Amino acid sequence: MRRIISMLMENEPGALSRVVGLFSQRNYNINSLTVAPTDDVTLSRLTVTTIGDDRKIEQIIKHLNKLVDVVKLVDLTDGSHIERELMLIKVKVSGAQRAEVMRLADVFRGEIVDVTPTSYVVQLAGTSDKLDAFISALGDTSILEVARTGVSGISRADKVLSL
Amino acid sequence: MLSGGDMLIRALHDEGVDLIFGYPGGTALHIYDAIFRQDKVEHILVRHEQGATHAADGYARATGRPGVVLVTSGPGATNTITGIATAYMDSIPMVVISGQVTRDAIGSDAFQETDMVGVSRPVVKHSFLVQSAADIPNIIKKAFYIATTGRPGPVVIDFPKDVTDPAEKFPYEYPETVKLRSYMPPQKGHTGQIKKAVEVLMSAKKPIIYAGGGVVQGEGAEELTKLTQTLGYPITNTLMGLGVYPATDKQFLGMLGMHGTYEANMAMHESDVILAVGARFDDRVTNSDISKFCPNATILHIDIDPASISKTVTAHVPIVGPVKAVLKEMNDQINASSDKVDADALKQWWENIEHWRQRNCLAVESAGELIKPQQAIQALYEVTNGDAYVTSDVGQHQMFAAQYYHFDKPRRWINSGGLGTMGFGLPAAMGVQLAYPDATVACVTGEGSIQMCIQELATCKQCELPIKIVNLNNEALGMVKQWQDMQYSGRHSHSTYADSLPDFVKLAEAYGHVGVRIEKLSELKEKLAEAFAMKDKLVFIDIAVDQNEHVYPMAVKGGAMSEMFLSKTERT
Ligand SMILES: Cc1ncc(C[n+]2csc(CCOP(=O)(O)OP(=O)(O)O)c2C)c(N)n1
Ligand SMILES: [Mg+2]
Numbered sequence: 001m002r003r004i005i006s007m008l009m010e011n012e013p014g015a016l017s018r019v020v021g022l023f024s025q026r027n028y029n030i031n032s033l034t035v036a037p038t039d040d041v042t043l044s045r046l047t048v049t050t051i052g053d054d055r056k057i058e059q060i061i062k063h064l065n066k067l068v069d070v071v072k073l074v075d076l077t078d079g080s081h082i083e084r085e086l087m088l089i090k091v092k093v094s095g096a097q098r099a100e101v102m103r104l105a106d107v108f109r110g111e112i113v114d115v116t117p118t119s120y121v122v123q124l125a126g127t128s129d130k131l132d133a134f135i136s137a138l139g140d141t142s143i144l145e146v147a148r149t150g151v152s153g154i155s156r157a158d159k160v161l162s163l
Numbered sequence: 164m165l166s167g168g169d170m171l172i173r174a175l176h177d178e179g180v181d182l183i184f185g186y187p188g189g190t191a192l193h194i195y196d197a198i199f200r201q202d203k204v205e206h207i208l209v210r211h212e213q214g215a216t217h218a219a220d221g222y223a224r225a226t227g228r229p230g231v232v233l234v235t236s237g238p239g240a241t242n243t244i245t246g247i248a249t250a251y252m253d254s255i256p257m258v259v260i261s262g263q264v265t266r267d268a269i270g271s272d273a274f275q276e277t278d279m280v281g282v283s284r285p286v287v288k289h290s291f292l293v294q295s296a297a298d299i300p301n302i303i304k305k306a307f308y309i310a311t312t313g314r315p316g317p318v319v320i321d322f323p324k325d326v327t328d329p330a331e332k333f334p335y336e337y338p339e340t341v342k343l344r345s346y347m348p349p350q351k352g353h354t355g356q357i358k359k360a361v362e363v364l365m366s367a368k369k370p371i372i373y374a375g376g377g378v379v380q381g382e383g384a385e386e387l388t389k390l391t392q393t394l395g396y397p398i399t400n401t402l403m404g405l406g407v408y409p410a411t412d413k414q415f416l417g418m419l420g421m422h423g424t425y426e427a428n429m430a431m432h433e434s435d436v437i438l439a440v441g442a443r444f445d446d447r448v449t450n451s452d453i454s455k456f457c458p459n460a461t462i463l464h465i466d467i468d469p470a471s472i473s474k475t476v477t478a479h480v481p482i483v484g485p486v487k488a489v490l491k492e493m494n495d496q497i498n499a500s501s502d503k504v505d506a507d508a509l510k511q512w513w514e515n516i517e518h519w520r521q522r523n524c525l526a527v528e529s530a531g532e533l534i535k536p537q538q539a540i541q542a543l544y545e546v547t548n549g550d551a552y553v554t555s556d557v558g559q560h561q562m563f564a565a566q567y568y569h570f571d572k573p574r575r576w577i578n579s580g581g582l583g584t585m586g587f588g589l590p591a592a593m594g595v596q597l598a599y600p601d602a603t604v605a606c607v608t609g610e611g612s613i614q615m616c617i618q619e620l621a622t623c624k625q626c627e628l629p630i631k632i633v634n635l636n637n638e639a640l641g642m643v644k645q646w647q648d649m650q651y652s653g654r655h656s657h658s659t660y661a662d663s664l665p666d667f668v669k670l671a672e673a674y675g676h677v678g679v680r681i682e683k684l685s686e687l688k689e690k691l692a693e694a695f696a697m698k699d700k701l702v703f704i705d706i707a708v709d710q711n712e713h714v715y716p717m718a719v720k721g722g723a724m725s726e727m728f729l730s731k732t733e734r735t
Contacts, residue, residue: 010345013292014280025285055473062470068289068309071345163344 002031003057004083004153006047006161007064007073008038015069019046022067028052028060032085032128032150040163043071049128049151074161076153083153087124087131090145094118097141108134119144165335167296168197168327171260174303176203177337180231182222182597183207184215188235189275190262193327207597207626210618212239214590216246217616220255221554221591224577226598227382229256229310236262237275240321241282245584247317248286252581253403254380256315258306259283263292265325279321288316296326297333301341308341313348314468315380349467352484352492360438360463360480361496367436368508369459369515370396373419373448376403376580377441377466378486384408384573386490387440393497394504397516399427401442403580406570411549416516417525420448421718422562425524425727425735428716430516431457432725439464441486444476445581455723465489524716524729525566532683536560536635536708540567542688543605543633546695551603552577552595556588556612559641562714564607586615589632593619596628603631603695610636610664610705620674623701631695632703634667637710645713649728650720671703682707 009015016035023030031049038045050060057075064070076083093101098120105112105122108130114121124134128151135143155161165173171194175183184207187195198206209215212234219230230250234243240261250257264273280290289309291302302320310318364370378387384407391398391414398408399419408415417424419431431437437460442448449456453475464478465486472481482489527537540563543551553568555561555578570576577595579587592606613634623630638661647655668678677700681690687706694702719726719734727735 013294014284014290017281018284021284059470059474066468066470068343068346 001053001057002049002051002077004047004049004076004081004151005061005064005073006045006076006153008043008045008071008161008163010069010071011037011042011044012069015044016046018067018069019048019064022063023048023050026059026063028056032148034150034152043163047150047152072161072163074155076155079159080156081153082156083127083151084125085128085131085151086149087134088113088121088147089124089135089143090119090121091138092118092142092144093120101138101141104134104137108137110134164332166193166197166327166329166332167299167322168193168329169200170296170299170333170335171303171322171327172197172201172204173335174300174337175231178303178307179228180204183231183233184209184218184594185233186212186215186235186239188237188239188262190236190264190322190324191233191239193324193329194233194260194262194322196329197327206233207593207622209590209622211616212242213246213586214593214616214619214622216243216257216259217249217584217587217590218594218597219257220246220250220587221577221594222598223250223255223257223594224591225552225574225595227574229258229307230594232257232259234259234261235275236264236279237277240277240279244283244286245586247283247319249579249582249584249587250317251286251288253376253579254315255317256310257317258310259317259319261319261321263321263323266294266323267325269323279319283319286317287319290319290321292321293323293326296331299326300335300337304338304341305343308343309346313346349484350488352465352482352489354492356480356482357489357492358496360482361493361500363436363461363463363480364394364438365497365500365502365504368505369433369435369512370394370438371430371434371436372396372398372438372440373401373431373442374398374404374407374440375401375442378404378407379441379573381441381467381486383441383486383490386487386494390490390494390497393494395509397430397513399423399431401445401448401580402565402578404442405565405576406573409571410569411571416520418565419724420445421450422566422714422716424566425522425716425729426516426519428718428724428727429519432723433515434460436461436463439478440490441466443471443474446475449476450718450722450724452721457724522729529684530709532685534681534684534687534706534708536563536637536712537567538684539633539635539687539706539708540564540607542691543607544568546688546691547603547605551575551605552592552599554578554588554591554595554604554606556606556608557583557585557642558609558612559637559645559712559714560607560609560612560635563635585612588612589616589630590619592630593622593626593628596630597626605631605633607633607635609641610634610638610667611640614665617670620671620676620701624675627699628701629697629699630701632701634703634705635708636664636667636705637708637712638664639710641712642714648713649717667703667705671701676701676703678703678705680705680707
């Protein structure tokens with residue numbers, strides 16, 4: 001099953017490589033990974049999406065918790081949560097396609113953030129599924145480049161990941 | 164005000180370190196100069212950095228105190244990796260200090276630059292790159308705290324050379340305490356879980372206690388022995404746990420696992436309750452096919468590391484906590500309770516076990532004057548009154564030592580169980596002998612393994628370490644050959660080298676030691692006793708043993724624990 005695991009880690013050199021190293025060393029899968037500062041300068045927040053059966057996920061969580069740099073961790077997929085990913089996608093567009101892609105971006109609540117006579121850059125946020133759906137909806141429109149941020153997420157309601 | 168180099172050595176002293184093992188080189192020279200200018204921390208010069216790590220490791224295993232290593236950058240640092248990995252796999256507390264190129268040169272492919280923090284990452288508990296000399300006392304404090312608490316393990320501290328510059332001085336104060344918000348090892352087990360475990364344990368009909376190296380590291384042997392004797396239950400130890408329960412006691416069934424005794428493996432397989440203490444259901448115990456592992460057993464698992472619980476075998480009652488505290492609480496609960504063990508069931512269970520025991524799976528068949536490797540270990544046991552520190556290398560000789568030397572105390576049996584590192588034995592013995600100068604220290608080895616760190620004979624000379632090297636010389640990589648006999652129709656691909664072995668007696672003499680060769684059974688005990696009587700000399704005892712011997716019992720690959728080969732011709 002797909003999981004979204006979010007953690008607060010010490011803003012120390014080498015911390016990120018320990019997390020990433022753990023995944024490769026134990027043959028765990030990383031689908032996406034994001035890391036950025038938080039409101040607390042001593043901490044960064046890292047979110048990873050991974051796939052595995054329950055035993056594997058339990059091991060991943062235990063091993064992440066063992067890392068000295070990982071201060072606190074949550075499996076967002078354990079409860080209700082909000083998941084978002086941002087995508088910037090550059091497509092080659094001409095003639096009738098221009099209106100078609102614009103309409104499609106609109107349907108997906110995307111924005112066209114760059115326009116040239118031959119291309120658009122569409123910006124789209126949402127779940128990874130939604131971003132995938134947009135890509136397949138583009139059909140035979142030629143995609144020049146895709147830049148996705150990977151998944152970030154947060155629990156709904158009162159549950160918080162903080163110290 | 165102290166320089167970085169002086170601070171490092173001073174902090175080691177303040178941490179209680181009086182002995183370190185190392186090898187100098189460019190980036191460590193400020194530190195070596197700091198060592199030269201003091202007399203509190205003694206430095207042992209090894210002949211290869213791998214030897215330094217194993218020596219520190221042996222010291223740690225024998226004493227329970229962390230082993231400390233100091234090396235230079237680049238090749239000095241990379242040479243420690245095998246030793247760090249060895250310590251990591253067996254959860255041994257160790258602090259490795261490596262030199263590094265100056266801060267401004269990091270990343271420039273400078274002379275002898277290696278990303279030590281990166282290279283060692285998968286085999287350390289944690290690591291530090293010192294960014295500023297002022298941080299040194301704090302980093303040292305944290306490093307020792309992390310290495311020695313929770314599930315112990317090696318910690319690397321990488322010191323850029325300029326951080327240790329004697330010209331730059333800083334105020335020094337060694338912190339008294341350390342607290343890390345992201346690292347809080349458990350101090351006790353969950354009382355409710357312990358209660359649950361005690362209930363299951365007391366109602367068992369076919370119980371067995373399975374104890375591993377965690378009981379050694381967690382200093383829980385006394386509590387474990389008390390628990391075992393109060394309950395009257397059978398106990399087996401892993402290769403790493405030997406000594407946590409006295410091997411000469413009748414409740415002890417011997418080692419379990421791949422080369423465990425028939426009775427230990429049968430009792431595991433037939434048991435209805437297994438109390439696993441500081442053991443991790445390693446594949447050398449479970450025999451890899453988990454679906455066949457102890458089909459009727461309810462599993463109670465005590466371990467300080469949550470990640471060791473339900474990793475391979477699912478624990479029905481997990482208890483995360485230090486073994487000593489948890490076992491003590493179990494003992495207290497049992498004492499306070501009016502529940503009694505099921506005496507009738509237990510009597511029946513012991514009858515079954517005695518029946519398995521009668522198979523006498525470790526019986527040794529004599530072969531005239533030809534020395535069986537098992538007989539060599541039996542003689543060693545007798546000559547040393549069962550009271551030596553025994554280090555070992557890896558191979559058949561290691562298994563024979565584990566099977567035939569009966570360890571009654573923890574920290575006496577010192578071997579590389581998790582990584583299985585050939586070359587471990589001799590340097591580990593140096594660490595033990597330096598920790599206990601008056602103790603009898605025997606290194607049981609093979610002619611293959613001993614050649615992997617043979618250079619340390621020179622260190623032994625320099626430090627006058629009276630280690631007794633017991634070389635079970637079968638003129639082959641015996642364990643490899645055994646597998647080739649059993650699984651590759653006897654095709655001995657690159658496992659023999661009889662025509663190119665050194666003369667070990669002369670070799671020992673060349674290093675300034677005594678060499679003895681033993682070839683006949685009738686002279687085995689006497690010559691061994693003579694060698695051990697040379698109290699102040701290192702004696703290399705080269706024993707010609709049967710070259711065709713296999714280690715038995717041996718688990719049948721992919722089978723249940725009850726499936727074993729008992730000799731070349733018998734199988735359960
Ligand atoms: C560094 C290292 N390389 C290879 C092995 C694989 N290995 C395990 S046992 C063994 C043979 C050991 O030979 P020896 O030391 O003579 O012991 P024996 O089995 O003959 O008693 C080998 C090569 C290992 N454990 N460690
Ligand atoms: Mg050999």
